[in-house]
Structure formats: structure tokens, C-alpha cells
Amino acid sequence: MIMDFPNTMRLFVSLEPPPEALQPVADAVVELGRVPGVRWSPPSRWHVTLAFLGDLDDDDVRRLAPPLRSAVAAAGPVRLRLAGTGTFGTSVLWAGVAGDVERLSSLAAGVAGAARAAGLGLEERPYRPHVTLARAAGRGGAGALGQLADQLAGVRGPTWTAVEARLVRSHTSDGRYEVLEHLPLLPPA
Structure with missing residues (x-):
């Protein structure tokens, strides 16, 4: 249950x-080591974003919770794996997501629809499932990300089944993530 914040x-x-789905990618990142101008995200923070909701207050969260629970529950479990890499411009290095991407995209659309039903204005843009591995963080980082994507392109993780989504709070002051609610992806009846 969502608490007051x-x-x-x-x-x-x-x-x-x-963790076992992340391990091959995490091992490959460790082998690359430190890269000037690149800030690696620790594997403990790796996730597949379904929707970025932005800054919400308690009332927004209360309105969002019921349609969000329904949308996620209706989607059912999703089989995925990490595969391939790429960049968003010169600022972000990501690992791709393969598997039942059509169902994953449908889940993301359902989450976005729940947010809109709750009166939240989400930015309209195509869904591109990924896990953020690193960001450019200074001189040389922007140029390094493309090379890193090439070096990591062949890394694949094992298949895993997502059985829950999570509503997560990002603490910008210290970079911490806090799970506010576990949202089960219920199997078809």
C-alpha cells in the first residue's frame, strides 16, 4: 500500500x-574498467523503465495507484533478456532488451494510459526499452560511449520472466531508489 510522503x-x-540476468553485462562492464569521462551506473540501479512519471505529489499518487495496479495486473508476466547495446546521442550508453518486446511495449502503453487516466500529463514519445549502463560525465565521455557500445554489442544475458513492476521514487539528492509499491504482473486466468 502506498504511504503518505x-x-x-x-x-x-x-x-x-x-541479478543473474544482469551478470553477463555487469561482468563485461567490469572488464572494461574505468573510462575517463564516463560515469557507470551500478548494476544495483539497472532497471527497464516502463514510464517516467516526473514529480508527483501525494494526491497524484493516490489517483494513479488504482489504474496503475489494474493496468499492470492485466498485462501478465513478460519474458525478456538483455541483448545488444547502443547510445542515446552522446550522453547515454544502454543495453537493449529482447524477448517479448511486443508485450513489454503493450505493458508500457498500459502504464502510460493509467497515468493519463489519473490526470498526469506524460510526454508522448516512442517506447524504447533499455537499461542505462553509463552516462557521459565530462570531457571525452561523449566520444567514448559509441566505442563502448561497440565493445559491448555482443554481450547477452539469459532470459528472465518479469512477474512484477515497481513504482519507484528516485531521490535526486543522493541517487537512491525507493520502491513504493510492488505491482504484480498477474498470469492469465
Whole structure:
């Protein structure tokens, strides 16, 4: 159940791959080591975002919770794996998501629809499932990301089944993630 939180919260809805699904990519990242101008995201923060909700207050979250629970429950479990890499411009290095991407995209659309039904204005843009691995963080980082994507392109993770989504608060002050609610992806009846 969602608890009361003061002021506004920066929220997103995501799937969290299990550690064994992340391990091959994490091992490959460790082998690359430190890269000047690149800030690696720790595997403990890796997730597949379904929707970034932005800054919401308690009332927004209360309105969002029921349609969000329904949308996620109706989607059912999704089989996925990490595969391939790429960049968003010169700022983000990501691992791709393969498997039942059509069902994953439908789940993301359902989450976005639930947010809109709750009166939240989400930015309209195509859904591109990924896991953020690193960001450019200074001189040389932007140029390095493309090379890193090429080096990691062949890394694949094992298949895993997502059985829940999570409503997550991002604490911008310290980079911490806090799961506010576990949202089961219910199997078809």
C-alpha cells in the first residue's frame, strides 16, 4: 500500500531484472574498467523503465495507484533478456532488451494510459526499452560511449520472466531508489 510522503516525489514505473540476468553485462562492464569521462551506473540501479512519471505529489499518487495496479495486473508476466547495446546521442550508453518486446511495449502503453487516466500529463514519445549502463560525465565521455557500445554489442544475458513492476521514487539528492509499491504482473486466468 502506498504511504503518505511529503511534498513531491520524482517517480517512475519499472521492471527489475534479477541479478543473474544482469551478470553477463555487469561482468563485461567490469572488464572494461574505468573510462575517463564516463560515469557507470551500478548494476544495483539497472532497471527497464516502463514510464517516467516526473514529480508527483501525494494526491497524484493516490489517483494513479488504482489504474496503475489494474493496468499492470492485466498485462501478465513478460519474458525478456538483455541483448545488444547502443547510445542515446552522446550522453547515454544502454543495453537493449529482447524477448517479448511486443508485450513489454503493450505493458508500457498500459502504464502510460493509467497515468493519463489519473490526470498526469506524460510526454508522448516512442517506447524504447533499455537499461542505462553509463552516462557521459565530462570531457571525452561523449566520444567514448559509441566505442563502448561497440565493445559491448555482443554481450547477452539469459532470459528472465518479469512477474512484477515497481513504482519507484528516485531521490535526486543522493541517487537512491525507493520502491513504493510492488505491482504484480498477474498470469492469465
